[in-house]
Amino acid sequence: MKKTITVVLSALAIVLAGCGKAPEAKKLSVFCWSEYIPQSVIDQFTKETGIQVSVENYASNEEMLAKLTAGGGQYDIIQPSEYVVEALIAQNLLHPIDKNKIPNLSNIAPQFLKLSFDPENKFSVPFMAGTVGIVINTELIKDDIKGFADVFKPQNQGKIVVLDDAREITAWALLSLGIPINELSDANLEKVKPVLANWLPLVKVFDSDSPKTALLNGDVAVGVVWGGEGAILLQSNPKFRWVIPAEGTHLFIDSLAIPKTAKNVENAEAFMNFILRPDISQKISDAFPYTNPNLAARKLLTEDQLQNKASFPSDADIAKMQTFRDIGTQGSKIDEIVTSLKAR
């Protein structure tokens, strides 16, 4: 028994030593959202560069943060949203990017570059953007819906699906009060409570993963959902209509970044440049119709794709939208408020 252990340990030691010494292996470890980077894109990257890619998925920014900071895995590429990029930079957890290695960055529309969460784009490049808006099944709802106030009305009780995301829901309530979505002081939370107390009992389904399901199945008539989900609904049936809330809404920007702990930084930069290539970016848009920030890729999209308002809101609409800032521990207060109003 002892002998076996010694053999195993020495074998392990050799393997570990080998790992440490390797210069930059032909490897890349990608930690990204589920349903965001098509497998065909990953395969093509391996085919063109010979770099073997291992992919791990997450379903929320916080899940990614938890795994990243616990040091469980060695990731070379992560895909954080804007407020998480901000937090990671503040905690000095990202590796600066060598922009000379990413010439395709010039394909990105200026409105998605040099934003407040990473003013110089020193640590992140935009992957996809998107928004949150209202989808209406016009066969079931005849009223004119312009914004959140029209969705959360007593006559829509039991006909609404919303994202199961406390921060999102709170942001909508803040918008309806005319308060910027990042001003989450305790005083503002008190103002939000009565609004949410009116809204949440009207909701039939809370679902962040696939809110389109309840709309497609006819279980609900109106939803506040991600733009990408809305775009798919609009494609599927003309009875669905997309409305950007009159009160304004949340614009999210998901980026690619390299964690400090990354082992294969050069491969990661090669991957970033690959993703920003117009033909690759087009493939991603075909599969997941979010707001593509890549102007060169947009030229390759069909007229139908570009006309889809859930994917591509007008510049005037985008100008009215707000992005999330990191709110740290205030998040669990919001979570508590939303949970308490759900549980009755």
Added chain:
Amino acid sequence: MPLLAWLLLFVIAPTAMLVLVSFAERDSLGRIVYDFTIQNYIRAFDWLWLKVLFSSVWYALLTTLICLIAGYPVAFFIGRAPQRWRTLLLMFVMVPFWTSFLIRTYAWITILSKEGFLNSILVSAGIFTQPVEILYTPFAIVLGLVYNFLPFMILPIYTSVEKLDSNLIEAAHDLGAGPLLAFSKVIIPLTRPGIAAGAMLVFVPSIAMFAITSLMGGGTNPTIGEVIFKQFTSGRNQPFGAALGSLLLLIFVLALWITRKYRQED
């Protein structure tokens, strides 16, 4: 020795980890900071979380009861069936569970939704004029839980029934007991270990189950499993999640201890 190592690795170490984290704090990024605090437990006893816990316990109890009522006759039937049939019948219980429970849950969503299979039958058969709301109701939650945990009730009871000595039942009949009396005075007490094991196996996981409850219930009734899950993700509050988890664990230990005590006194 191997058993001890196994216990240490898979039972004691994770539990110790959980308890340790539950007394810690976290920073703004959600990283655990090992400063001793009991704040997480104080917060856990807020009425809000207790309410969520009670409703989860209620759903779990209901699920256990329905599983028992639905599962006992099936287990009894299989256990008393001719030997050569038993394996096949047990297969019928198990086969659906060879596919992922998420796929089966989505199948239920397709069946129960307003434009789904069941509603289209009910409406075209003229039983209802309008599609009825089944999905995203408490009924759907309990249905999902019962469907998913029923085999955990059937299998332990089956084991008890199989061991049941027919002579004892015959003796009861010979001594003048009717079927009802024989069942309640002889069969039930003899299969009690199976019932207790089945009840535990259904009750414990259904308290903490969150995927089925949020998918089929629409997430409008937060369960304790869902709340804990959210602390570890969007809430960025692992210590609080760990505290809720430790309390849940305590409840299970208590429940187990009480059933054991009750059995010993028997």
